[in-house]
Amino acid sequence: MKKFILSFAVIAAIGFTSCSSDDDNGGSDDGGCQTCDLELLGTTTSTEYCDNGDGTMDVTTEGTTETVDLQGQDYDAFISALESSGFTCS
Template structure:
């Protein structure tokens, strides 16, 4: 009985843990800059080719990461005081 329950839980966790339906495999971070009571939120998505897509409000631009990896870029934003998820 324990083996059946453990197997069922393992299979369920596999399907839940491996689902990529929501983000379609995109690597994205949402970051917010706050100053003088004003907040600006942008979504940064890695394109996998040294560029990223930056969306702020309804405007979207593709920009170069200037030789940085996506993780290095987001870490630099965080070090400068920007809040990222």
């Protein structure tokens, strides 16, 4: 179930990303980490996304960390797409 939610989050973020103005209102300007929460079926899942600065990010859910290739997508755009698809990030 955890991998399903993580996979859904990554696919949703990539699917909802489109060309837009280059503003940084939703993401991290310092290359740091964002913690994003998603409530699904009454359960809230908290995931930390950390920009590695090399086109990858570390994704940590329930103590398990995976390095994910952003496939050319900007980290800030990825976080904005998560927020657009229902995640709450801070």
